[in-house]
Amino acid sequence: MSKMWSGRFREPLDPGFESWQRSFPFDVRLLPQEVAASKAHAHAIAAAGILTQAELATMLDGLDGVIPFALEECGGAKLDAASASAIAALHPEAEDIHHFVELTLTKIVGDLALKLHTGRSRNEQIATDMRLFVRDAIDATLAGLLDWREALAEQARGAGDAAMPSYTHLQRAEPVLVAHWLLAYVSMLERDFTRLTDCRARLNLCPLGSGAIAGATLKLDRTIATKALGFDAPTSNSMDATSDRDFAVEFTQALATLGLHISRFAEELTLHSTAEFGFLDLPEKFSTGSSAMPQKKNPDLTELIRGKAGRLQGAAVTLATIVKGLPLAYNKDLQEGQEPVFDAADTIAGILAVLPAFTRSLRFRADVMKSAAEKGYLNAMAAATYLTHKGVPFRKAHEKIGNAVRLGLETGRELNELTLDELRAFGEEFGADFFDAITLEATLDCHDVAGGTARAQVRDALKGASARIATDRASLASIESLKAAAFEKRGAEHAASV
Numbered sequence: 001m002s003k004m005w006s007g008r009f010r011e012p013l014d015p016g017f018e019s020w021q022r023s024f025p026f027d028v029r030l031l032p033q034e035v036a037a038s039k040a041h042a043h044a045i046a047a048a049g050i051l052t053q054a055e056l057a058t059m060l061d062g063l064d065g066v067i068p069f070a071l072e073e074c075g076g077a078k079l080d081a082a083s084a085s086a087i088a089a090l091h092p093e094a095e096d097i098h099h100f101v102e103l104t105l106t107k108i109v110g111d112l113a114l115k116l117h118t119g120r121s122r123n124e125q126i127a128t129d130m131r132l133f134v135r136d137a138i139d140a141t142l143a144g145l146l147d148w149r150e151a152l153a154e155q156a157r158g159a160g161d162a163a164m165p166s167y168t169h170l171q172r173a174e175p176v177l178v179a180h181w182l183l184a185y186v187s188m189l190e191r192d193f194t195r196l197t198d199c200r201a202r203l204n205l206c207p208l209g210s211g212a213i214a215g216a217t218l219k220l221d222r223t224i225a226t227k228a229l230g231f232d233a234p235t236s237n238s239m240d241a242t243s244d245r246d247f248a249v250e251f252t253q254a255l256a257t258l259g260l261h262i263s264r265f266a267e268e269l270t271l272h273s274t275a276e277f278g279f280l281d282l283p284e285k286f287s288t289g290s291s292a293m294p295q296k297k298n299p300d301l302t303e304l305i306r307g308k309a310g311r312l313q314g315a316a317v318t319l320a321t322i323v324k325g326l327p328l329a330y331n332k333d334l335q336e337g338q339e340p341v342f343d344a345a346d347t348i349a350g351i352l353a354v355l356p357a358f359t360r361s362l363r364f365r366a367d368v369m370k371s372a373a374e375k376g377y378l379n380a381m382a383a384a385t386y387l388t389h390k391g392v393p394f395r396k397a398h399e400k401i402g403n404a405v406r407l408g409l410e411t412g413r414e415l416n417e418l419t420l421d422e423l424r425a426f427g428e429e430f431g432a433d434f435f436d437a438i439t440l441e442a443t444l445d446c447h448d449v450a451g452g453t454a455r456a457q458v459r460d461a462l463k464g465a466s467a468r469i470a471t472d473r474a475s476l477a478s479i480e481s482l483k484a485a486a487f488e489k490r491g492a493e494h495a496a497s498v
């Protein structure tokens with residue numbers, strides 16, 4: 001009777017197949033979620049008359065004892081990645097996390113443990129555990145994202161009015177404020193933040209009570225488990241609830257998109273730190289040397305992040321590929337969808353553990369950036385705009401400034417080094433005030449639209465970004481306190497993810 005399903009079988013499992021199909025080596029990390037969901041279910045079946053109040057109390061104590069019991073067995077002090085793998089290694093008899101908790105609970109409370117599975121199925125359990133896991137992973141990612149947004153905003157604040165070239169086609173385009181460039185990433189991260197928040201809101205429903213596929217075989221009050229786990233409501237269809245992994249697909253896809261942003265940032269810094277650009281010195285504490293070339297300082301952090309972003313894409317594709325084409329409802333294929341979720345959660349946690357500190361340690365070479373912004377006719381569009389204010393149609397203004405640029409190229413001069421007489425040869429509209437209209441400051445400030453790089457606009461944008469960081473920080477804090485309140489005090493110390 002050590003298996004959860006051996007009754008109808010006469011032959012033992014092929015040992016190779018048995019060990020190969022187990023998920024305990026990786027779903028052991030769902031131990032806190034499985035315990036929490038089991039306690040919630042215990043409350044629900046007690047209310048349905050399956051457990052007496054005394055049995056419920058014993059069951060809850062026993063469930064609270066599962067993690068300490070498992071830690072004691074493996075000699076671990078707390079539940080972390082190392083002790084989780086030690087627990088898995090110690091228990092080759094456990095098929096999966098559900099089986100393991102049942103076996104351990106039986107050691108603690110005896111046969112009463114076997115009542116816990118009344119009115120539930122592993123299909124709804126794994127769906128519940130995964131929702132809880134993804135919810136925690138989202139909350140951790142949101143906190144890391146906020147930290148990175150804050151680091152970028154700090155750099156933007158510190159950059160003041162420093163300017164740099166912007167690029168289209170990787171060719172210098174127009175000058176922008178360094179702060180404007182940094183805030184571009186903050187805008188991306190704000191979208192990532194809302195994508196993850198939306199995903200969290202959609203996933204926060206409780207599958208418990210869905211049974212194996214058709215709904216529990218007991219008339220359970222599903223709101224009991226829902227409340228105990230901090231979900232907003234029970235799921236509405238048992239077939240969907242037991243086979244749905246949309247929340248995991250959305251989560252990995254949101255991380256894949258976040259990965260694109262992180263990777264673009266990493267690529268820009270990798271490029272900007274080359275001798276060819278020289279826009280920044282790589283911080284030594286986040287760089288590595290070469291074992292062969294003594295002079296080297298390599299951007300390993302940004303390169304590794306670029307690589308890990310590929311891994312985030314991979315997780316999203318793996319998961320979607322597993323779910324695609326599965327008939328309703330539960331299929332064992334879904335077990336294979338756990339690891340990409342874990343891997344994506346670990347990958348983003350690792351990235352966000354270093355990226356904010358790396359970002360804070362960046363020191364830009366404002367002088368190099370500025371002189372790059374002042375060379376190569378990056379003020380040509382501002383110059384053409386000057387002519388439009390004198391009534392010249394833009395198409396014609398473009399042509400006249402094009403001629404001036406051509407003269408500059410031929411004689412090795414910037415637009416502000418041409419004489420007024422030379423300019424007037426291209427158009428009588430040029431006046432002495434032309435030179436004031438094409439300074440670096442004027443070139444920046446002529447982009448005086450919301451979202452533009454004029455200095456006043458960027459100051460406003462920075463204020464807006466900071467205010468949104470504060471709002472998001474407050475909403476994250478309230479999410480955390482709601483979640484903490486939902487879990488019972490006892491055992492709450494184990495509620496964090498492994």
Ligand code: ARG
Binds near residue numbers: 023
């Ligand atoms: N280990 C399984 C999984 O991760 C749990 C659900 C098993 N259900 C079943 N009917 N075999 O998907």
